[in-house]
Amino acid sequence: MAPTKSPDSSRRSDRSRRAIYDAALALVGEVGYPRTTVEGIAARAGVGKQTIYRWWPSKAAVLMEAFLDLADRAAEEAAAQPGGVARGLPDTGDLAADLKLVLRATVDELNDPVLDGPTRALTAEGIVDAKLGAEFIGKLLDPQLALYVTRLRAAQEAGQLRADADPRIALELLIGPLFHRWLLRTLPLTHAYADEVVDYALGGLGVSR
Template identity: 85%
Template sequence: MAPTKAPDSSRRSDRSRRAIHDAALALVTEVGYRRTTIEGIAARAGVGKQTIYRWWPSKAAVLMDAFLDLAGRAAEDAGAGPGAGPGGTGEPAPGIPDTGDLAADLKLVLRATVDELNDPALEAPTRALTAEGIVDAKLGAEFVHKLLDPQLALYVTRLRAAQEAGDVRADVDPRIALELLIGPLMHRWLLRTLPLTHAYADEIVDYAVGGLAPRA
């Protein structure tokens, strides 16, 4: 008689985690962050509440984990492209390209960021986390620490390299300079005033790089 194979508990746990992630993202998209509950996530995922509380202390932690997982999968599906914007993953990307052409490199990254912000699968949870982070200081700090800071650091690195190459003035603070790129993009995305396009991203870069360049 052939020996029976023991159940793979790690695989079962992975399936449960993925089901919980998917349930959390679906609910926050459908009913919003405030009306999303641990009970609702558990029912949607087909697990008990105790399973969720064993892994996460709160629904904010569940959603943050779910969003990081979603963004990571989106990056893999896109072939780990150069996206380094607010909608990107919390994992450090390989970095912003450095071809020697600062404007071209930044346009490549901002275009990828536009694509991420316009992706329906990423847009709803990103908006939910952004909005709730404004009123929930703890969630907002976690959102910045896990999602934004690792990506913004890539801009700082690229802008410092441009300073060393003489393409950006030495007196420019890279951390402030990157806000000239990200700020307008997020402003248009949050207010939905006008379409978020590649052409708009290119214009932002042209205006910003023109202001950062050494003066005659």
């Protein structure tokens, strides 16, 4: 009684899928979103166009999934590092230290040359294409932001974050500056900068009276 799908064919599928992801990300990083086509992805991955259309309805769908897969793998790699973050944001009880760890990891991801091209290309397309942008936000960004909300709520319960601060807004003071600097390339995006953003946001810029 052989299974309907042999281990060999499933391994072949996995290989094709991985080749398609890699081709899609490489292509979008090189020529940008508008000039990336399903034909181009298929040719680069060494599969037929129909193979792609069997699994995904559009180039946007392939890219989104390739990107989610890349982010997953980056997260797994980060978790495997000493002191790495497994699921959710770390909670050692020291809010500033935990946020610095997370923002430094974000800095490393944003500076990663493998991620930079495709991330820029998809972000740029999401900026002008509201529909694609919304999908990108819903599938990729919102789940990440939810992790910040959870960690910030815990900090509120522990009396480390102001009780009247809305965590959903508070997190934007942490990630907005990094995003601005990375996207516009105004100044270098470094660990020291990540630390400063955390210190400034938690401590406040104003002089208390």
